[in-house]
Amino acid sequence: MKVIKESLAGTLESSDLLVKVAPSDKGSLDIAIQSEVIKQFGKQIERVVTDTLNKLSITEGSFVIEDKGALDCVIRARVQAAVLRATGSEDMDWRKLS
Amino acid sequence: MKLRRSMLFVPGDNAAALSTAFVYQPDSIMFDLEDAVSPREKDSARLLVFQALQHPAYHEIETVVRINELNTEFGLKDLEAAVRGGAQIVRLPKTDTAEEIHELEAHVARIEKACGRSAGGTRLMAAIESASGVVNAVAIATASPRMVAIALAGFDYLVDMHTRRSGGSEPELFYARAAVLHAARAAHIDAFDVVYGDVNDDEGFLREVAIAKGLGFDGKSLIHPKQVELLHRAYAPTPEELEHAKRVLAAAEAAHRNGLGVVALDGKMIDPPVLEEAEMVLERAEAA
Amino acid sequence: MIAKDDFYTVQPKDVPPEMGEIRKLLATNELELDEQIEVFVVCRREGRLVACAGLDHYTIKCVAVAEDARGESLSLELGSEVIKLAAERGHFHLFLYTPSHNQQWFRGWGFHRLVEVPHFIVLMENSPIAIKQYCESLREQRPPGKKIAGIVLNANPFTLGHQYLVEKAAAECDWLHVFAVREDASLFSYPDRFALVESGVKHVANLTLHHGSDYIISRATFPGYFLKEKEIVDHSWAAIDLLLFRQYIAPALGITHRFVGTEPFDAVTNRYNADMKYWLQAASPTPPIEVVEVPRASVHGVPISASLVRRLLAQQDFSAIKELVPATTLQFLENKYSAHLSATR
Numbered sequence A: 001m002k003v004i005k006e007s008l009a010g011t012l013e014s015s016d017l018l019v020k021v022a023p024s025d026k027g028s029l030d031i032a033i034q035s036e037v038i039k040q041f042g043k044q045i046e047r048v049v050t051d052t053l054n055k056l057s058i059t060e061g062s063f064v065i066e067d068k069g070a071l072d073c074v075i076r077a078r079v080q081a082a083v084l085r086a087t088g089s090e091d092m093d094w095r096k097l098s
Numbered sequence B: 001m002k003l004r005r006s007m008l009f010v011p012g013d014n015a016a017a018l019s020t021a022f023v024y025q026p027d028s029i030m031f032d033l034e035d036a037v038s039p040r041e042k043d044s045a046r047l048l049v050f051q052a053l054q055h056p057a058y059h060e061i062e063t064v065v066r067i068n069e070l071n072t073e074f075g076l077k078d079l080e081a082a083v084r085g086g087a088q089i090v091r092l093p094k095t096d097t098a099e100e101i102h103e104l105e106a107h108v109a110r111i112e113k114a115c116g117r118s119a120g121g122t123r124l125m126a127a128i129e130s131a132s133g134v135v136n137a138v139a140i141a142t143a144s145p146r147m148v149a150i151a152l153a154g155f156d157y158l159v160d161m162h163t164r165r166s167g168g169s170e171p172e173l174f175y176a177r178a179a180v181l182h183a184a185r186a187a188h189i190d191a192f193d194v195v196y197g198d199v200n201d202d203e204g205f206l207r208e209v210a211i212a213k214g215l216g217f218d219g220k221s222l223i224h225p226k227q228v229e230l231l232h233r234a235y236a237p238t239p240e241e242l243e244h245a246k247r248v249l250a251a252a253e254a255a256h257r258n259g260l261g262v263v264a265l266d267g268k269m270i271d272p273p274v275l276e277e278a279e280m281v282l283e284r285a286e287a288a
Numbered sequence C: 001m002i003a004k005d006d007f008y009t010v011q012p013k014d015v016p017p018e019m020g021e022i023r024k025l026l027a028t029n030e031l032e033l034d035e036q037i038e039v040f041v042v043c044r045r046e047g048r049l050v051a052c053a054g055l056d057h058y059t060i061k062c063v064a065v066a067e068d069a070r071g072e073s074l075s076l077e078l079g080s081e082v083i084k085l086a087a088e089r090g091h092f093h094l095f096l097y098t099p100s101h102n103q104q105w106f107r108g109w110g111f112h113r114l115v116e117v118p119h120f121i122v123l124m125e126n127s128p129i130a131i132k133q134y135c136e137s138l139r140e141q142r143p144p145g146k147k148i149a150g151i152v153l154n155a156n157p158f159t160l161g162h163q164y165l166v167e168k169a170a171a172e173c174d175w176l177h178v179f180a181v182r183e184d185a186s187l188f189s190y191p192d193r194f195a196l197v198e199s200g201v202k203h204v205a206n207l208t209l210h211h212g213s214d215y216i217i218s219r220a221t222f223p224g225y226f227l228k229e230k231e232i233v234d235h236s237w238a239a240i241d242l243l244l245f246r247q248y249i250a251p252a253l254g255i256t257h258r259f260v261g262t263e264p265f266d267a268v269t270n271r272y273n274a275d276m277k278y279w280l281q282a283a284s285p286t287p288p289i290e291v292v293e294v295p296r297a298s299v300h301g302v303p304i305s306a307s308l309v310r311r312l313l314a315q316q317d318f319s320a321i322k323e324l325v326p327a328t329t330l331q332f333l334e335n336k337y338s339a340h341l342s343a344t345r
Helices: A038-055 A072-087 B015-024 B039-053 B075-085 B098-115 B131-135 B137-141 B154-160 B171-187 B202-215 B226-235 B239-257 B272-287 C018-028 C074-088 C100-107 C130-139 C160-172 C190-201 C235-253 C267-281 C306-314 C318-322 C327-344
Strands: A007-010 A017-022 A029-035 A061-067 B006-011 B028-032 B062-066 B089-092 B123-128 B147-152 B190-193 B219-222 C006-010 C039-045 C048-056 C059-065 C095-099 C112-117 C121-125 C148-153 C175-180 C207-210 C257-261 C290-294
Touching: A007 A072, A007 C074, A017 A072, A029 A038, A038 A061, A038 A072, A061 A072, A072 B015, A072 B039, B006 B015, B006 B226, B015 B028, B015 B039, B028 B039, B039 B062, B039 B075, B062 B075, B075 B089, B075 B098, B089 B098, B089 B147, B098 B123, B098 B137, B123 B131, B123 B137, B123 B171, B131 B137, B131 B154, B131 B171, B137 B147, B137 B171, B147 B171, B154 B171, B171 B190, B171 B202, B190 B202, B202 B226, B219 B226, B239 B272, C006 C018, C006 C074, C018 C039, C018 C048, C018 C059, C039 C074, C048 C074, C059 C074, C095 C100, C100 C112, C100 C121, C112 C235, C121 C235, C130 C235, C148 C160, C148 C235, C160 C175, C160 C190, C160 C257, C160 C290, C175 C190, C190 C207, C190 C327, C235 C267, C257 C267, C267 C290, C306 C318, C318 C327
Parallel strands: A029 A061, B006 B028, B006 B219, B028 B062, B062 B089, B089 B123, B123 B147, B147 B190, B190 B219, C059 C095, C148 C175, C148 C257, C175 C207, C257 C290
Antiparallel strands: A007 A017, A017 A061, C006 C039, C039 C048, C048 C059, C095 C121, C112 C121
C-alpha cells in the first residue's frame, strides 16, 4: 500500500492518539511522536507504530503522532485507520492488521 | 449457565471507554459501531473495536459487537471485524424478520470459515426496534441455533409506534416487552430490557429494573458504567430466595445421590425449570 | 439520551444567532472576533455556549473556553473537533494563533511554536518537524557566496517593475532567491503567476526561483495580506511573517539581504515594508537581514505596478500594458484575455 494523500485519525482525548499522515516527497518514512509519557513509553510507542506500518507494507510517508496515553491496541487501530484513509484503500486485508 | 444481567454499551470510537470498560465487570460488553459512531468515523471505530476485542482484558468478559445493518455500506465490514476480532456475539440492530437473521448467519459462517474460527463459535442476538420486529419476535428468536438473546430497543420502537415514553407504568411498552419475553422463553434464550437514558436518575433506573425483573427479563442494556452495579444489586436474590434456592439444589443433590428419578422438597415435586431457576438464583447471588 | 456537550459548527457569513455569544465569550477571554474566520466550532452545554474555535482556511484562531468549563477534557474535545473539521475541508497542515500566555494550552493539541512576537502573539503549527523539514529542503539548494539576497513576489502579474527589482538584486549580490507567493487569492492563479515569473527571470544566471509555501506570505503567516478591503493591518501580523523569514528561511539559505520595491499604491504592502525594516534589522538573537528598498521602475514618470496592469487589462488597453510588462507577460495576457473577449463578441 502507498500513502497517496494526507489523512487524520484519532482524537486528542485521554487514552487516545491523533495520527496525521502525509505523503513523503523524499521517499522516506518519517515518524515523529509526541507524548506526555515519552520518556517511559516513547520506545514502546515507536515500536508499535513501526510494527503496524511494516505489516501494512508502508515504507514511505510522514507520520506525526500526538499520543495521550493510549494502549498498544489503540495505537495500532489509529495508525491503521490513518493509513487506510491515506491510501484510499477500500478493502482491508485483515490478516495484516493483527 | 451464562449470566446475562448487564450488557454495557461502549461507543466504538471512544478510545478511553474501550480502554477501561472491562473495569466495571458487566456480564457482557457491547462495542457499538452503530448509533454511537458518526458515519465519518465508522472506519476508524471498526478498527478500534477489532483491536480492543483482542486485548487480554476482554478475554474474561463476554464481548458483543453491535454492527450496522447489513443493508448499509458499513454492515458487512463491521461483521468481518467482529468475527475476525473474536467477538462472542454479534448484535443485529433493527431486526424485523427471521430472514435477516438467516442472512446474518450465512455471512457469519462464511467469515468464520475464511478466518479459521470454529464454525458456530460466533453467537447472535437480535434487537427489536419496530412494530414489525415485535410481531415477528418469535420467528426471529428461533431463527437460528446461534441465537442467544433478544433485546427490546425502546426509543426507536416507540418512534415507530408514533408515541413516546410516558414514565410511570408505561403501558406503551407493555406489549413489546411481553412479546420479546415470550419469544425469548419460547426459544430458550435471554431477554434484555430497554436502555434507561437518564443517567442522573438512579431511582427511576431502579424502578424500571424492578419492573423488568418482575416481568422476567434476564437483563438490561446499559449505557453508563454506574448502572452496572446498581443493576447487579437489584438482581441479587434476597436472603430468603437464596436460602430456598440452596434447599432446592440440596434436595436435587440428595435425590441424585440416592438414585431417585424425582426430586421433592417440602412435599412438592421439583420440576427441571424450578431447578434451573434455583441455579440461576445461586449464580446471581455469587456474582452480586 | 445522555446529556452531553453538544459540538457543532456555524458560519459567520450566515449571521447565525451564535455570533453574539461568540463575541461575548471571546471578549471575556480578551480576544476580538477575527473577520476572516470562515467557520466556528462551538460547544453548547446546558444551553450555554462554553467554548469556540475559529477556522480561517488552515489557520485556527479565536479559541476561547468559558472560565468555569476550563481544566477539563472539553479543551481537548474542542481541539479534536476543529482539527477534524479542518481535515474535512482538506486541510491537514494547520497553523494556530494564540496570545503568548496561552501557548502551553495548545501543546496539548499537538501544536508547536513557530515564532513569537514577544509577550504578544504566537504562531504555532501542528507538527514538531514540518518547519525543520522545510528548511532542510531549502538548505539543499544553498549556493555558495557571502551576499545572498531574497525577494518575495506575488507578481499579479509579473511586470517590468518586478523584473527590474530582480535584476538589480542579482547584480548586487552573489546569489538571489526569489519566492513566489503561493496562496491562490489573486486575479491570476498561482500556476500562471509562477510561470510568468519563471519566464521573466530566465535570463538571470545567479538566481533560484522557489515555489511559495505556507511559511511565506500565506494565509497563515500574513492573513492581512489577503483581506478583501485593504485596511491597515495590525503591526503584529507582518511581524509573524517577517520573524519566520528571519529565524528560519533566511538562515537555511544564508540570505543576508532582502530586496523590496517602494510601495506607493498599496497601503498594506507599504506598511509591510516599514515593518520589514523593524523586524528584520532590529537587535535580536538572530542575525539581522539588511532591507534594501529599491525605488520602483517607472514609465513616463509613473511607477510600474501590477495593480495598474490589472486595471488596464480590464479596459483591454494592451498598448498601454505593453510598456509595463515583459514580452512573455504580454503574450500571456493577450492569449488568455483578449482572445476570450473576442470569442464572446
